[in-house]
Amino acid sequence: MTEAVEYDVVVLGAGPAGENIVDRTRAAGLSTAVVESELVGGECSYWACIPSKALLRPALARADARRVPGLAEAVAGPLDAEAVFAHRDYWTGHWKDDGQLDWLESIGAHLHRGHGRLHGVRTVAVTGPEGEHELLTARHAVVIATGSRAVIPDLPGIHGARPWTSREATSARHVPPRLLIVGGSVVAAEMATAWQALGSQVTVLVRGPRLLPRMEPFAGELVAEALREAGAVVRTEVTVEAVVRDGSTGPVTVVLEGGEPVEGDELLMATGRSPRTEDIGLDTVGLTPGGWLDVDDSLRVVGHDWLYAVGDVNHRALLTHQGKYQARIAGAAVAARAAGGSAGAGGVDTGRWGAHAATADTAALPQVVFTDPEATAVGLTLAQAERAGLRVRAVDHDLGKVSGAGLYADGYRGRARMVVDEDRQVLVGATFVGPGAAELLHAATVAVAGEVPVPRLWHAVPAFPTMSEIWLRLLETYRG
Structure with a gap:
């Protein structure tokens, strides 16, 4: 080991969650190092969200076009697979992370290439690509953002079959x-x-x-x-x-x-997915290697006031945007605590919807499935709300009966549901399924996260003729 290099914060993993906590801690003036063994940008940038959406966009655009009179005949042929692959390769940077490196440098973060492992309290040992060793220490926090990997079930013959993940x-x-x-x-x-x-x-x-x-x-x-x-x-x-x-x-x-x-x-x-925690030194701080990490709402690992875990590794919500959200919350919490803050004394607010609590993970989790039709949801399903003991009512409507949907596509098929907490008169969940439905989701997310009273939603007027008029139909059905 060389002499230890000290930072305020050390982050294991430079995927979306890792990058976002680096951004937040640097913005707070904390010196920050990030350790990455693969490509900066992580799973989402190279093998998940970005390439999958690049593959899906032509499929969805063609499907939409085939439902529009006057255009359907012009897109009757097959997709050009090579062109689709080339577009995907462009969006992944051809599996090179040069652009991400430029960004890290621009915010003053320090990248350490190699495999990082905890080496006791507030300490990370890094083994570089050529076997070189570094020791990093953190004045305030170490953040684990190592993500997850695909699970291959142990079936007879599976490994010889060389399956895709x-x-x-x-x-x-x-x-x-x-x-x-x-x-x-x-x-x-x-x-x-x-x-x-x-x-x-x-x-x-x-x-x-x-x-x-x-x-x-x-x-x-x-x-x-x-x-x-x-x-x-x-x-x-x-x-x-x-x-x-x-x-x-x-x-x-x-x-x-x-x-x-x-x-x-x-x-x-x-x-399914499993956490990438089997070889990051968890045993050196009393944690079990290979498992999901249990965290509080400020993303601190339970039992450790200096250790945080954001993104897939904490198993709260295996979604890129939610990992980034957690990183923003955790970054703010690290900065507040580094400045001497504590709950009730120095501005660390871990109450429900507080600045240092990832409440949306459980109360307003949004998701889009980019299929044809798109499937989108935020918050609780009806079954989840009932299991939570809430007195709820589900309100359904045919999304295809809204003028905006009919103009979007001939023969539009879709469905919408809102789940209302009858006691508090607020939405706790919403689901929209249909072509183009992804663009309906954020309004629902604002309604759920903001706990907007249902009567107030009547004053949120959707433009005509858009699919957002589904909100009026749902509210009319709710009032009866």
Whole structure:
């Protein structure tokens, strides 16, 4: 080890969450180092959000165009896969992080390339690309932002089958004739949409009763219906027992419960995520390696007043935008505590919706699934609200019956739901499913996070003719 280098804050992981806490601590005047073993920008920039949306955008734009009279005939042909891949490669920076490095330098952050591990309290040991060693110490905080990785279930034959994970699915350079997808999550639904549109014959095998199980039931049902209409096969309540690959480049066969074979050319396992915490030195500070990190609402690891965890590693919300939100909250908390603040004494506000509490993780969590139709939600589903003991009412409306939706696309199909806390007369959740529905989400997020009284929502007038008029229809239905 060389002589230790001291900073105010040391961050493990330079993905979106790590970058955002670096930004906030630097803005507060704290010296900050960030340690990254792969590309600065993390999973989202190179193997998840950005490349997946670059693959999906042409599919969704074509689907929308095909529903517009006078335009449908002009987009009847197939997508140009090579052009789509080139666009994706541009948005990932061709898997180089030069632009991200320029940003880090511009804010005065210090990047240490290599693998970082905790080495006791407020200390991080870094092993560089050439085996060199550094020791970093933190005056105020160490922040773990190492993210998560795809889980490959331990099935007979799985490793020899060389399955895709989300990384391969978003970075592949050829269109497989037949793509098998195991899982019912967001990754499964989005990649089924993208690759079916690019020319694959997609088969989705879902263990549970529907796609998108964490959303309102109608969301997964509408997405599955559209996938089937596009030519994909969606099967629910099936169990995969084994996987067999024929040689090094031959087809892959998934064996279902009862021995039924399903054959494809590539296999994507979209079966969950696990935290990247198995080799970051958690044992040196009394924590269990490989597990999710339990944090309080200010994102401090429970039992440690100097250690924070933001993003996927704390398992509060495995969404990029939520990890960035947590990082902003944690950065503010680190800065306030570094300045001598404490709850009730120096301006650290960890109360509900306080400046140093990530309340939205549980009360106003937004999500968009970029399928056709788009599925969007914020806050609680009806079932979640009822399990939480709230006295709630769900109000539903056909999104396609709003003038703006009818103008958006012929034969528009969609659905909207708001979940109202009857005792407080505020929204605790909302879901919109339909083409273009993603743009409805932020208004709902503001209503839920702001706890806007339902009577006040009558004064939020949507422009005509937009799909936002769905708010009037929901409110009219609620009033009866």
